[in-house]
Amino acid sequence: MTKKSDAFLLRCTEFSFGHAKPLMPPLDWIVGKNELWAVIGENGSGKTTLMKSILGLMPKLDGLCELNASTRYISQIDQSERDVPQRVSDYVSRGLYDARSMWIPGYAILHRHRVKSSIEELDLSAVMHRQFEALSEGMKQRAKLAQALVSRPKLLFLDEATSAMDPVQTQKYYISLRSYLERESASCIVVSHHFMDISSYLTHALVFCDGNYVIGEIHDVMQNKSACALLKSGRYGHG
């Protein structure tokens, strides 16, 4: 069992917004270091809502939500990224900036070695001087991970971050991600509809099913009847 001192604690004592009826029973969620979690559920089950609420991108859930690590969020490529002149290296270096570093002149130049190593880690060296807009959607999603990793976050949130990738690209993506988590003692939470394609890389899962949830290590969750039925229903990748 993960010790709380080594972990990122997420505890939602009541899973609801305002006066609305609770969406789920209270959830006590401890994410340990080096763990790769998947959040699985049908459309509208509240997985993206939970993630965005934890990150402060939506109104907070009622109850306690703690997050004690430097975090980065990776979603699908935003429409506002279209038609912006930026090389892949420029795009990745934007990940260096946070509330503090954005005020430091030349910060990206001082940390260009981090940009380079992040690009190499995601196998993007050959296209680092190309325009981001000219990349395929799958490559853009890899560049987005490189952008998130450049700031060396301790907790990563991925929301359908591999939606445009084929299984081979997805595999490479998760190998890079796992090696990062091990090297930096970091953790990651993934929202994905391709559960079966990524299940071999996961350590834990949180599955929303029938107004309830199943939480735990991946093999325990896979053996749970209701979670298992949902996961193997064919809607979550190649089973």
Added chain:
Amino acid sequence: MDNTASLAIFWENWEFFREAALAGVFAGVMLGVVGVYIVFKRLVFLSAALSQVSSAGIALGVWLLILVQGAAPLHDDVHMHEGAVDAGHTSFWWDFIFNPVIDAAILSLLAIAVIGYGQRRSGRDMSAFVALLYIAGASLTLILGTRIVTEIQDIQQLLLGNAVLVSPEDFRLMLIVSVATVLLHMVFRHGFEASTLDADSARVGGIRVDAMQFVLMLSIAISIAVATKILGALPVFSFSVLPAMAARRMSFNVASMLVFSALIGGISAFVGYVVAYLYAFPVGPSQAFVCLIWVMLVYVFHFLKIIRLRKV
């Protein structure tokens, strides 16, 4: 017409034209910089609407002044102030309410606040509301223009832009606002860029996206209001959109786009002013047309490049 001789005369009389020509250059550089974000945010028609709203604010300021104390010429702040003194009103609030630039800035800020609030609350496309602002601004300017009979030429000037001469006060104002805006955009560059291009990631990274966007929109509103008062609505709309459009095709990243856009804005303003002098054209439309030529040239080169690459 002997253009060489006229150009020589222009330089000989540079002292006379200097303030108007440089005011245009400062506006071109400033609006070239803010225009990059206007293009990124797909708010191109917002700048058109804001320049009209600013015009309406200026017309409103002049009309209110005339209403209270009788006619006072636009672009003549000294006379306006003297008028205020004659009428026995010298308070801060008097200067504040009847200052056309302040009125233009207030109306622009109000418009931007409503659009920003609407976008944030509903996340919907606000283009219909932007069109409403444009129509409201343009019609109010023209309606108020009929009530400012002696200033009708100034109202035309306000809409089309014909800054042949700029008063020393306006020149100073333009200089201060443009330098402040460019400095602000240098300091806030990474915050503006992150909060405009990927707001969610920026928020998670701890950047105060709403505060960044507020400062960005404030800089857009103030720069458009001040430039509209001095140059007119047409060149302001052109400078805040066309240089960024041209720079987009010439640049490899956002920093280079900001530099190219500022340069194109500044050069277009100056060349437009000289062309207007040489051929006796109105200044504002000439400056706008030079901007347009930039865009056309850049797009022609861009398409030629694409055709050449396809052949290869």
